[in-house]
Amino acid sequence: MIILALRRGSKIGSWWWSIDSMTFLIVLFLMVISLLLVGSAGPAVAVRIGAAKFHFFQRHLVFICISLILIVFISCFSRKIVKLLSIFGFFIILSTLILLPYFGNEIKGAKRWFSIMGFAFQPSEFLKPFYAITIGSILSKDYKERFLFCITAHIIVISLLMLQPDFGATVTISMVVGIQLFISGIPLLWVFYILFFMGFVFFVAYNSMPHVASRINNFLYPEQTENYQVTKSLQSFESGGLLGRGPGEGVVKYSLPDAHTDFIFSVAAEELGVIFCMLLLLLFLIIFIRGVLVSTKTNDKFIIYSTVGLLSYLVIQSTFNSGVSMNLFPTKGMTLPFISYGGSSIISFSIAIGIYLSMTKKSFRHLSERISG
Secondary structure, eight states: OHHHHTOTTSHHHHHHHHSOHHHHHHHHHHHHHHHHHHHHHHHHHHHHHTOOTTHHHHHHHHHHHHHHHHHHHHHTSOHHHHHHHHHHHHHHHHHHHHHHHHHSEEETTEEEEEEETTEEEOHHHHHHHHHHHHHHHHHTSOOTTHHHHHHHHHHHHHHHHHTTTOHHHHHHHHHHHHHHHHHTTOOHHHHHHHHHHHHHHHHHHHHHOHHHHHHHHHHHOGGGSOOHHHHHHHHHHHHHTTTOSOTTOOSGGGTOTTTTTTTHHHHHHHHHOHHHHHHHHHHHHHHHHHHHHHHHTSSOHHHHHHHHHHHHHHHHHHHHHHHHHTTSSOOOOOOOTTTSSOHHHHHHHHHHHHHHHHHHHHHHHHHHHHHHO
16 A cells, blocks of 8 residues: 555655655654653653643644644645745744733743643744744845844844743754854854854843853752752663663653653653664754755755754754753753654644755655656
8 A cells, every 4th residue: 555655656656756755754753752752751740740641642642643744734835835934934923922921821930832722832933944944045145135134133033032031942043043144155254243142142141041040050060059850861861771771661750850841862761772862863963964965956045045944953952952861061941853742842843844845855856766767
């Protein structure tokens, strides 16, 4: 059945052979691992907070199904439609960021979410793919003011993010925009301006946001504080060793507060082992490298800048999330793409992958035709 469906003459086959099917399979594999890990860590967290045992797993399964549909659906669009919808989506999400301080739900002193029918909607997550396309579109234009437009847009975006406040999203999005500006050939003087500005933002955040200062101080001076979650996370790596204790056999998840979200990498380390965790990180890197290689085969600057921006989020967030679990970075409340529990995160990254598959499918179609010929 599967072989017949993937024939080149069929609609499904035409779609399959035109997209980066290897990246699609990697994402599918990550989602399966995500179900395994959330199914293991979710019940432990649910019982602690008094929710139904499989509360998180059931919701996560819904998010996975929605995400898969979105990836396939978006990848079927033409490049032009995806570009227009992304720019339109950027302005829609920008509008929600403006409304967030007034109508958002306050949790731990921050207003980062809207509550819609029992589900939390985090605009900053959905901003990422649409913003990467918008910046890529601006940078691909041949006019001198493109760098000024990008930086002006970015100042507006990070100002709205800092009002929440969401320092983690500010840093992540700024890093991606910085990468896009760098590969587009931004003048060196502009680089110094940007670094100075980011240093200023960091200084202000450290001195005006107690939770930012606390996380940085806990990381820099661990002997003066007890970072409970990081301590438990490191224990999970020691407990799991190279090969892990086995799926569902971990024990640290029963005392790790965010075992199903920010520290799910720790659950993977204890149950599946350090070698498997290294494989997960390698898969994120493979997606990024494949995307960069295929995008650079084209002469379309928009595809190059946008693809690098979209896929940089995968590498940056996976690096930070895993690094926090190993006490290499301060805690930032950042999810592990496609694996952590959280509808906003997994759907956002699915939109990014769908856009990537749409923008590069023409290149892969030509590649597959050359191979078959």
